[in-house]
Amino acid sequence: MxxxxxxxxxxxxxxxxxxxxxxxxxxxxxxxxxxxxxxxxxxxxxxxxxxxxxxxxxxxxxxxxxxxxxxxxxxxxxxxxxxxxxxxxxxxxxxxxxxxxxxxxxxxxxxxxxxxxxxxxxxxxxxxxxxxxxxxxxxxxxxxxxxxxxxxxxxxxxxxxxxxxxxxxxxxxxATLPDRERRAGYAEIVKAALIGDAPLFDRLEAAGKDVLDGAALDAAVAAAIAFKARIVAEDEREGGVRALLNLGHTFGHAFEADAPKDMIRHGEAVAVGTALAFAYSAHRGDCPAVDANRVSAHLRAVGLPASPAELAHTDWDAASLVDRMRDDKKNRDGRITLILARAIGDAWIDPAADEADLLAFMETQLS
CATH class of the missing domain: 3.40.50.1970 (Rossmann fold)
Incomplete structure (x- = not known):
């Protein structure tokens, strides 16, 4: 033990x-x-x-x-x-x-x-x-x-x-978990670091694939849970800051909804969604491009996809994906809410994304 x-x-x-x-x-x-x-x-x-x-x-x-x-x-x-x-x-x-x-x-x-x-x-x-x-x-x-x-x-x-x-x-x-499922679960660990714990991301980045096993995994799990616990204690019913925990999920849920059943894992969709959230933040000028590149590089280093083309299903339509985003539970007043980033460890909530710009970005990402 x-x-x-x-x-x-x-x-x-x-x-x-x-x-x-x-x-x-x-x-x-x-x-x-x-x-x-x-x-x-x-x-x-x-x-x-x-x-x-x-x-x-x-x-x-x-x-x-x-x-x-x-x-x-x-x-x-x-x-x-x-x-x-x-x-x-x-x-x-x-x-x-x-x-x-x-x-x-x-x-x-x-x-x-x-x-x-x-x-x-x-x-x-x-x-x-x-x-x-x-x-x-x-x-x-x-x-x-x-x-x-x-x-x-x-x-x-x-x-x-x-x-x-x-x-x-x-x-x-x-112990009986397939490697693919273990990697998919890791997406939620790194998500916590990207939202509000830059030093944790540094440690995860340094560990690479080794973070998926043993005591290193225990420490990463506990750190991610501790971060989430702080957010939940502050905003239990998701009226404000808890929405940050959905980093990557607005994009990710759209991919899940548009993919054939059981084709992609939730964590894989979140990984791609997280990479896209950082890439879109960089596209808008909110986040340094170097941070977005670090996020994608780390996801790939641990065996996770970091772009739509790396998912098991690749036949995507940008308009359909954006339409899925309109159904997200975080949305208010008919506007798409996105969790974006100013930097690694500094996520924020944009309650009214520019849909035309988002569609153009997604078309670029899928081309």
Whole structure:
């Protein structure tokens, strides 16, 4: 077991800790045990994660005297739907879940978002615990309390802010993660540095690919979570500064929405979106071109795409992508909101992007 790093998300009475490192699940024993007064742990996961991790997690919880009662859904975004939500809520009610007991979300972002939303609405709110099994979920969706499902209008258009009571980011659970998924998760780590922690970016840049493993990865995960925790504590419901955490996402979500299903990963789209946000900032004269070039170079150094041509899908249309950006949840008064940069570690919110200029920029990037 490595040193367990602990990050606090400071939200007063709803504050909670994130435990990071190899062996974090075992280290959380006492804190986990007190969350299940009935001696059972209702756990939501998907079939794929269950095959990989359910037995091991169940054994560790059994060592605390807890009986695991699993709810297993199908893997993938299709479960993150109204039908998926209804299925999980009904399963919780079938088990007569009480508001005094917590639900465990074991899986990636889909499971965390779905379980968190189900916990938020079941009996007007029950506690839940995040045990993320992907790097992306560890540094992004498991922390901050944004839960939700997808609708025909887009990703995460229905949901609730519902904070977990504990997050366990155990590196051991990443051992089965394919390299592509690990790299995709890293996009959310470097994003945090680019928003507001230039020294962290310097360290990540110096480490290169080595940052994706071992204690270096633990330190990077903890640093990214600590940065996000500060933003969430200041603006829990995304009324202001928390929108900065969407650096790269307005561009990235457009690529995700226009790509064939499962062709590109969220983290890959965010990586390209982040590179484009810096490139567009440089195009406008807001950010030094050298900073935009450093961002693209680092993304490529760790094996991430940094331009639309480097994504697995390459048949893009600039007008369609900009049209997707018009549907972004951050937008106000019918204007596209972009997260841009003045420099590495200095992101800002532009609430009214010039759409004609943005379209011309995207056409150039795709040509």
């Amino acid at each position: 490595s040193e367990i790093l602990r990050v606090n998300v400071g939200l007063g009475e709803r504050a909670y800790d994130v435990l990071v490192g190899s062996g974090a699940l075992a280290a959380a024993g006492a804190e986990l045990g007190e969350r299940f007064p009935r001696g059972r742990a209702i756990l939501v996961t998907d079939r794929h994660v269950a095959n990989l991790h359910l037995e091991r997690v169940s054994d560790q919880l059994a060592g605390l005297g807890l009986r695991v009662d699993p709810i297993i859904v199908e893997p993938g975004e299709t479960s993150k739907s109204w039908a998926g939500l209804e299925s999980v809520v009904d399963a919780l009610l079938d088990r007569n879940v009480e508001r005094s007991e917590a639900i465990i979300a074991l899986g990636g972002g889909v499971i965390g978002d779905l379980t968190g939303f189900a916990a938020a609405v079941t009996k007007r709110g029950v506690d839940f615990i995040q045990i993320p099994t992907t790097l992306l979920a560890q540094v992004d969706s498991s922390v901050g309390g944004k839960t939700g499902i997808n609708t025909r209008h887009g990703k995460n258009f229905a949901g609730a802010f519902h904070q977990p009571r504990l997050v366990i980011a155990d590196r051991d659970l990443l």
